[in-house]
Amino acid sequence: MGMRYDYNSVHGSIFTPRFNYKWTSSNKLNIIRLSGGSGYRVANIFTEDHAALSGARDLVIINEINPETSWNGNLNVVKKLNYDNGLFINLDATVFYTYFDNKIIPDYETDPNLIIYDNLDGYAESKGVSLNVDMRYKGLIARVGGTVMDVSSVQDGERIRQEFQERYTMTWNIGYTFAKVNIKIDYTGNLYGPMKLPLLNENDPRKPMSPAYSIQNIQLTKEFKNGLAIFGGVKNLLNWTPNKGNPFIIARTQDPFDQNVQYDPNGDVQQTAENPYGLVFDPAYVYGPNQGIRAFLGVRYVLK
Numbered sequence: 001m002g003m004r005y006d007y008n009s010v011h012g013s014i015f016t017p018r019f020n021y022k023w024t025s026s027n028k029l030n031i032i033r034l035s036g037g038s039g040y041r042v043a044n045i046f047t048e049d050h051a052a053l054s055g056a057r058d059l060v061i062i063n064e065i066n067p068e069t070s071w072n073g074n075l076n077v078v079k080k081l082n083y084d085n086g087l088f089i090n091l092d093a094t095v096f097y098t099y100f101d102n103k104i105i106p107d108y109e110t111d112p113n114l115i116i117y118d119n120l121d122g123y124a125e126s127k128g129v130s131l132n133v134d135m136r137y138k139g140l141i142a143r144v145g146g147t148v149m150d151v152s153s154v155q156d157g158e159r160i161r162q163e164f165q166e167r168y169t170m171t172w173n174i175g176y177t178f179a180k181v182n183i184k185i186d187y188t189g190n191l192y193g194p195m196k197l198p199l200l201n202e203n204d205p206r207k208p209m210s211p212a213y214s215i216q217n218i219q220l221t222k223e224f225k226n227g228l229a230i231f232g233g234v235k236n237l238l239n240w241t242p243n244k245g246n247p248f249i250i251a252r253t254q255d256p257f258d259q260n261v262q263y264d265p266n267g268d269v270q271q272t273a274e275n276p277y278g279l280v281f282d283p284a285y286v287y288g289p290n291q292g293i294r295a296f297l298g299v300r301y302v303l304k
Contacts, residue, residue, distance in 0.1 A: 006040065011067055014040045031078040039070040043104050045117055057108075057282070062118040065104060072098040090134040100124040105153060105162065108198040112269065112280050113258075122155035124162075139177040146170040164287055166193040182223045186233075189216035198284050201269070203277045206246050210287055213240050227304055232297040239293035242286065249286055251279045 006014040018037030024030070043065065074096045081089040103124040107116040128149025135142045151165040170191035177184045195210045219233030243249050255261065258280050262270045271278040 008042070008067075011042070014067075016040050029080040029082070031076075033074070033076040033078075035076075036073040037071070039072065040067055041069075042067045045104065045106070057113055057115045057284075060114050060116045062116060065117065066102045066119050068103050068119075069101045070098050072096070085137075087137045088135065090132075092132040092134075094130045096126075096128060096130075098126040100126070103153065108163070108284055112200040112282065120153055120155060122153060124151075124153040126151045139179055140175070142172070142174045144170075144172045144174075161196050163196045163198055166195050168193040184221045184223070186219045186221070187216070188218075189214055192288075195287060197287060200251060200279050200282055201277075203271065204251070204279060205277060206248070206251075206285060210242070211245065213288065214238060215240065215289065227302040229300040229302070230298075231300065232295070234293065234295050236289065236291065236293045240288070241290055241292050242288040243290075249290075250281075250283045251277075251285070252281045256281045 001020075002018050004016045004018070006016070008014065016038045019035065021034045023032045045065075074094060076092070076094045078093075079091040081087075081091070100120075101123055102119040104117060105120055105124070107114075107118075110116055126149065128147055130145065130147040132143070132145035146168065147170075148168045149165075150167065151162045153160050153162065168191075171189070173186070173188045175184060175186045191212070191214045192210075193212050197206070197208060197210055199206060199208055216237040217233065217235045218237060219231055221229055221231040223229045252258075252261075252275070260274055261280050262272055262275070264270050269275070269278040269280055
């Protein structure tokens with residue numbers, strides 16, 4: 001158990017208690033960890049939210065920003081399995097929950113020309129479960145993991161899903177070494193669930209939710225006894241980019257300073273022949289890699 005005390009010249013005294021417990025079985029094959037505590041953070045929106053520096057929107061801070069605070073709890077269970085034939089499996093499961101107070105969530109939707117920052121008038125939650133499996137058997141090494149989570153905020157009794165936050169993710173790394181020829185093959189990948197994305201208005205033709213997508217890579221490595229290694233492979237095997245199914249990703253790239261955007265007396269963007277959707281320049285929708293499938297080849301030499 002512990003307690004941390006901080007004094008900030010602007011925010012005053014801050015106390016952050018914490019608790020950690022670990023149990024290990026006598027054979028070292030079972031581990032249970034339990035942790036909880038409080039967190040405190042002074043957010044810096046200019047370094048943490050790069051959209052604030054894109055120049056596409058004006059930055060508005062409504063009130064004096066207070067530090068974010070949180071209470072969190074985690075339960076972690078590890079199970080190790082050893083078999084006589086050399087197979088080793090490590091199972092790692094975690095349940096987590098975090099409650100945020102004064103969380104700072106940028107508002108992109110109230111005005112397409114602004115990013116509005118303020119402390120949340122309510123609370124936010126991040127909760128979920130994760131499972132990771134590590135396996136080793138002779139020349140095979142495999143690591144597979146997945147997380148299911150819910151990241152949302154509650155304001156005025158309404159629960160709002162956080163933008164750019166998927167409900168589930170999965171990662172894997174599978175490698176096999178052919179010992180006789182000293183060649184290793186690695187297959188890695190990520191799977192991302194749908195995310196809520198920011199649209200500029202009801203006429204915006206882009207999808208409000210991203211599709212589930214996967215980025216996968218493969219690499220072959222040949223090592224020689226003199227320290228030389230040659231490697232090559234393919235990145236983004238499925239050739240996936242965010243523009244699939246969307247007419248565009250960044251709105252109005254041809255007019256980044258909104259010189260041809262027309263507004264009505266209320267300050268709302270008007271639909272015109274040159275601007276049929278009534279949009280302004282905005283890069284906030286970008287959420288995935290913009291490079292498709294590509295090959296690579298390299299040489300590595302290790303000095304011994």
